[in-house]
Amino acid sequence: MFTGIVEKMVEVKSIIASKNNLIMEIYFENIHELRVDQSISHNGACLTVTKLNDNSYQVDLIEETIQRTNFKYVKAGDFLNLERSLKIGDRLDGHMVQGHVDTTAKCTSIEINEGSWKYFFQYDDDSITVEKGSITVNGVSLTVVDSLKNEFSVCIIPYTYEHTNFKYLKINDYVNIEFDILGKYIKKLVNDK
Numbered sequence: 001m002f003t004g005i006v007e008k009m010v011e012v013k014s015i016i017a018s019k020n021n022l023i024m025e026i027y028f029e030n031i032h033e034l035r036v037d038q039s040i041s042h043n044g045a046c047l048t049v050t051k052l053n054d055n056s057y058q059v060d061l062i063e064e065t066i067q068r069t070n071f072k073y074v075k076a077g078d079f080l081n082l083e084r085s086l087k088i089g090d091r092l093d094g095h096m097v098q099g100h101v102d103t104t105a106k107c108t109s110i111e112i113n114e115g116s117w118k119y120f121f122q123y124d125d126d127s128i129t130v131e132k133g134s135i136t137v138n139g140v141s142l143t144v145v146d147s148l149k150n151e152f153s154v155c156i157i158p159y160t161y162e163h164t165n166f167k168y169l170k171i172n173d174y175v176n177i178e179f180d181i182l183g184k185y186i187k188k189l190v191n192d193k
Contacts, residue, residue, distance in 0.1 A: 002041045004094035004134075004141020006081040006164050010042075013056050014076050022061040022071070023050075026080070031055060039099070041083040043165070044139035044176040045069050046099025069101045070138075070174040079165045081139040094141025095134040101176040102127060102184075105137075107169055108151070117156045119169065124150065127179045128187060136178035140164050 013025040026042070028034060034057055038049045047059040066072050074080070085099075086092070105121035121137070129135060129144045129152040136142070137154060146153040161167050169175070 001086045002046070002083050002094075002097040002099050002139070003086055003090075003092055004044075004097045004136050004139060005083065006140055007083050009079045009163070009165055010082045012074060012076050012078050012080065015074065018060075020063045022066060023058055024061055024071070024074070025053070025056050025058050027056050029055065031057065039085050041085075041097070041099045041139050042080045043070065043074075044081070044097070044099065044136050044178050045071070045101045046085075065101075068103065069176050070104050073174055079168060081164050083139055095136075096181055097136050097139075097141060097178060098181060100178060102179050103177050104174045105177045107171055107173050107175065110169070110171060115158060117161055117166070118145065118153055119156065119166070120146070120151065120153045121175065121177070122151045123177060125177075128183060129179070130183065133183065134180045136176075138165060138175045140166070 011027045013027050016023045031052055034049055036049055036052060039046050049057050050060050051058040061071050103123050103125040105123035107119060108122050109120040111118040129147040131144055131147045133144050135144050142154040144152050145155050156166050
């Protein structure tokens with residue numbers, strides 16, 4: 001379980017194909033803080049540490065993860081948003097995030113305002129967003145500003161811009177989306193009736 005409050009950005013060192021999977025190696029300066037089998041959110045996707053090296057660690061991406069996330073577009077040198085799992089007793093500063101990416105969304109527009117940025121995203125999924133509801137974009141807990149059919153927007157403050165990979169995001173780039181868990185359950189209950 002995560003909160004969507006990004007701890008740091010990490011750089012992808014390499015991506016190697018292994019049968020239908022990918023092995024992604026990621027630089028991490030305080031490698032002693034990690035352990036094999038630890039769950040870490042990378043751009044909002046919960047991945048398991050499988051190997052520790054001197055200044056990096058590895059995670060495995062299976063075909064389901066590759067197809068459902070923006071990792072199919074990630075390459076060495078790209079930066080990912082990283083959050084380690086929530087500890088019991090920690091403050092929940094963002095919202096409840098599972099680390100289960102629902103779909104990807106394409107950045108369709110970026111408005112630069114004085115002191116903030118507004119990003120618009122479009123997705124093909126039949127999920128819904130709600131104005132002022134929670135959403136996770138590349139692992140960042142955000143509030144939906146505009147909610148339209150298959151489209152939404154979020155606003156980013158300077159701190160979030162500087163400390164996440166939003167500063168590298170361009171129009172036509174894809175991001176990982178996790179819709180609000182409460183909304184998903186309500187939608188399922190309504191659809192099952």
